[in-house]
Amino acid sequence: MSPSYPFPKDWSLPLEPPAEYKRLRQEAPVCPVRLWDGNTPWLVSRYNDVLTVLGDPRLVVDSTLPGFPHLSPAAAARQGRPLAFFLRPDAEYRVQRAMLVQEFMPRRMEALRPRIQATVDAALDAMLAGPKPADLMAAFALPVALQVIGDLLGVPHDGADDLHVLSRTVGSRASSREEARAALMALDDFFLRLVEANLREPGDTLIGRVVTEQVATGRLSPPDAASLFHSLYYAGHGPSAYMFGLGTLALLIHPEQLGKFRELEDPAAITAAVQELLRFVNVSHLARQRVATVDVTVGGQLIRAGEGILAQPDSANRDGTVFEEPDRLDLHREAHRNFAFGHGIHLCTGRALALIEFEVVFKTLFQRIPTLRLAVPLEEVRFKKDENLLGVHELPLTW
């Protein structure tokens, strides 16, 4: 019988991937696993095999194909609704993705750095003026992540918390199909109203520009535009906020690495340290989902056309054949070849923005609050055990 996926995790070592991956990398690097719906995709655990899978355009993220490995009932609830662009049949996916390329150019993202710095400074001012201990997630991480993506897209800040709660319902493996559907409908409705408002009066925002160029010209329907913007908002705040929390936690529980981080001034060295934090922490810890459209061989295993594949990023990021002493956080290592943002054609659209956010957040946080520390023992930090992203409910800090 194939093992159930996702694998259980030892929550006393919250930043360690399930121990089972180490064994699989050695003994069964491409093995079948069983999902909640009985589907049995192939789990790929070695670095080089994950690289092969994510780099092969014939292995697609088309969630309408029967073999697509849906990870939860909530994820399957998207079917029948306007799908996020990256879950659509390949030809449609490429058309919609092309609409975003200009918007996420690294130069354009770099121009946002001063505004991101101002957002981070203001959130820290507010946190420092409030009571101690503070919950970093509620007082800082979520407000900053929601504001950065909201400013870029043109989503008003009033009501952002409600949009986050709806997004969590969609992203929780504990949500029923009905709960996820209701949350998806509410999110789609919200973004449809935003599309209509921008058709009447386009804002100087990503949504305003895409509505003018694509919706007003008839290239993109309003419901498809709503689902495109919804997916950007959804993908653009959760992983960032959760990484603000877990990156901070990883540095606090590795004081010698935090000491090294504080000394870094060269922007390239700060980026490299952030890449190592991403490799080590793996916020997007569940597998990248693919379906084979042709027969392929991965790691010596024949995978037939139509079968599902799970490429496991946190396992690959701890593969000792690529990263020396992979279970050690080492901010001086060369870690940019990690899979935190995926790889290949589906590489994260927002990675340039996210890297800037992380550089600004971690540097500013530890510069402005040199005595920052956990306000509770690590064992008392509550992790989100049912979500597709790895994160904490609260991160109680004091200084």
Ligand code: HEM
């Ligand atoms: C700053 C805001 C962000 C935005 C706007 C954003 C947006 C997106 C979008 C639209 C995709 C789909 C790309 C495609 O399929 O072509 C994507 C993929 C991905 N994102 Fe992000 N993202 C952001 C931040 C992050 C962060 C912080 C992480 C993790 C640390 C992350 C991890 C990923 C991963 C792993 C994928 C690949 C999915 C796959 O291979 O199927 N993203 N992102």
